[in-house]
Amino acid sequence: MLKHNLGYPRIGIRRELKKACESYWGNKIDSKKLFDVGKQIREENWKIQEKSGMDLIPCNDFSFYDHVLDMSLLLGAIPESYKEIVHDTTNDDSSSNQKIEIYFAMARGIQKKGLDIKAMEMTKWFNTNYHYIVPEFYKNQKFSIFSRKIFDEFEEAKKILKSIPKPVVIGPVSYLFLGKEKEKENFHKMDLIENIVPIYIKVINSLKKRGSNWIQLDEPILVFDDLSKKVVEAFQYSYQEISKHCSEINILLTSYFDGISENISILREFSSSINALHVDLIEDPDQLEKVLSFLSDTKMILSLGLIDGRNIWKNNYVNSIKNIERSIKVLGEKRVMIAPSCSLIHIPLDIEYEYSIHSDIKNRMVFAKQKIYELKDLEDIMKGNKDLLSQNLMSLKKTKSSFLFHDQKVKEKVKQVRDLDFQRKSPFNIRQKKQNKKFNLPVFPTTTIGSFPQTKEIRTLRNKFKKKEFSQEEYEKKIKEFIVYVIKKQEEINLDVLVHGEFERNDMVEFFSDKLKGFISTENGWVQSYGSRCVKPPIIYGDVTRNKNITTKYICFAQSQTEKLMKGMLTGPVTILQWSFVRNDQPIFTTAYQIALSIRDEVKDLEDSGIQIIQIDEPAIREGLPLKKKKWKFYFDWTVKAFRISSSVVKDETQIHTHMCYSEFNDILPHIENLDADVLTIETSRSKMELLESFSKYSYPNEIGPGVYDIHSPRIPTVKEIFDLIKKASNRFPIKNIWVNPDCGLKTRKWNEVMKSLKNMTKAAKIAREKLLNNPILNNNQKS
Incomplete structure (x- = not known):
């Protein structure tokens, strides 16, 4: 039973990334110092996860601004308005300074060196408070590998970790879905799927040559219940092509923020093309039986999203163990993985740095660092350590009767709300x-x-x-x-x-x-x-x-x-x-x-x-x-x-x-x-x-x-x-x-x-x- 993580917070425990970026924008530090801060944060994140006993540790989950913008740079999806910055930039490693300038111009706009270019559109990442830079798409748009970040960080992680890191990228269908067409007539962004998938294949094969044996492809749009025919066809084409051209590397397809029950039929068409499927059991615990029924007829591994990646409360180990046991009963232990429900970028880093929270409240809370240790607890409980289960039950039970958590007068006030209060x-x-x-x-x-x-x-x-x-x-x-x-x-x-x-x-x-x-x-x-x-x-x-x-x-x-x-x-x-x-x-x-x-x-x-x-x-x-x-x-x-x-x-x-x-x-x-x-x-x-x-x-x-x-x-x-x-x-x-x-x-x-x-x-x-x-x-x- 492998333990893995979908992504780790990248700001640094003291917001080192924020301070470095703003210093760079204010011309107080150069790009070398900025890159050094990024490297330091990445190394610290990898070491924390390795110490927790994590089996598959993500890389390429770090970003200087936004992971969707990172994908746009990787795929060369750079709008025409930025060509003045791009024109003298090459694809070799020496161009990283120019690339970071392009990158921040796309995120923030630029008004210098005779240039006056607006920032790209920004919107919310699904139903979270995280914002991403919206990709821009054009009819017959061509893609090519522009940024080397994903490869550099994989090599960097290999030097730090004892295990092979797991690169994380946004899947091709979700990436196109999250963008916006800039030409409205006779053009749909999903028409670009045949142009973009070959670049994904090149990226995956390049990672495979570097020693990668797992790659995480995030396809969170699988949780929507109204996917169009074009999107469904794009999924089928993408993963059949990736499977055909990317052998000997394990594809982990991830969804999160809700369940995928409505889209199981889509997965049937390319179930042999992916090695593992991740589902979010925090947002939709009821999907498990349907997912297990589907997977029982395949060779796929099931990754259970058991630890809440969007909230800070302790996991209920009883519920998680039931889901693990049920999954093992159907699929066998070797076909079950455990993980947080989604990337941990939505929660703070480490509760050890909180000193003034009442102990009864703090005892119920866990941040990112503690959540990856909860995975280790679940593994140890499955191996027979029942003390961990008892301790977890006791800490959760204490909440139910505490005066800190309940005020009967407030509860009564809500009950007294009437229709006139809404008008x-x-x-x-x-x-x-x-x-x-x-x-x-x-x-x-x-x-x-x-x-x-x-x-x-x-x-x-x-x-x-x-x-x-x-x-x-x-x-x-x-x-x-x-x-x-x-x-x-x-x-x-x-x-x-x-x-x-x-x-x-x-x-x-x-x-x-x-x-x-x-x-x-x-x-x-x-x-x-x-x-x-x-x-x-x-x-x-x-x-x-x-x-x-x-x-x-x-x-x-x-x-x-x-x-x-x-x-x-x-x-x-x-x-x-x-x-x-x-x-x-x-x-x-x-x-x-x-x-x-x-x-x-x-x-x-x-x-x-x-x-x-x-x-x-x-x-x-x-x-x-x-x-x-x-x-x-x-x-x-x-x-x-x-x-x-x-x-x-x-x-x-x-x-x-x-x-x-x-x-x-x-x-x-x-x-x-x-x-x-x-x-x-x-x-x-x-x-x-x-x-x-x-x-x-x-x-x-x-x-x-x-x-x-x-x-x-x-x-x-x-x-x-x-x-x-x-x-x-x-x-x-x-x-x-x-x-x-x-x-x-x-x-x-x-x-x-x-x-x-x-x-x-x-x-x-x-x-x-x-x-x-x-x-x-x-x-x-x-x-x-």
């Missing part, structure tokens, strides 16, 4: 008239999504306050100085609706979780979100309630410093839930409603304090959507209710905004409308507002703020670019319903970038008012 007093068209009369804003009103740059000075201030080097009074005085500064800056560039900057907030979720009962925060529980962006997801261990006001003090102070409207900024209940590690001992919707009731109290406090516009951010609603459509109805039932519990307490005249990130809305627009927010702001600039086509076809009735510039890139957008995007939006929506705003919050950007970009944004809005308001050729639009 605004009046429909949107009535609310809009009241709000327009009250606010008297210009057409194309400008605002931001909320946060402003979190400089080193601000982070140092918060850290010193946390260490009690500042008194409460000194800290509040400093924060208010930052707020006054950001209000003046916003007034200088003539924004219409202002924000207070969120300088008191470390993270949009962690800030609230720190002040809600039932949550804990970690000291070093960092997880990669995208590139160098790391977050520390809070942990929901018990029943959630709000004991006191969280935001009113600073937002009301900010409103007192300006005559313009000030937005109250809150994080929504679904996002707080999705971006936390959630307790697994009660239904997820129960926890969502507990959080929603806490945010509802905060909304009411803001309104009672005179705040007239309140933004409840829900960037995670789309990302949490189940991958199987049959589960959507239940999901939207509780997520929409949770949002409406939090937002429906206000009067008609109070305007509710919400913000969503990286969202493919096509299939879910009725549910987005059902949130009943007065204003929806969304990210659209990287895709050149392609997303708005869905909204306009659907005739989205409420107000909308399509992001007009990409905040995830340091590139400064021009006035013309922003105006063109406003004009594009005006062709799709009534002008009276359009807001002008950036794609997302500005906390990760620098002040000089922010001010130049926002000045260009307000200039573009002014031009739009002059040129578009009375333009007779604007389709389907009427000024109010």
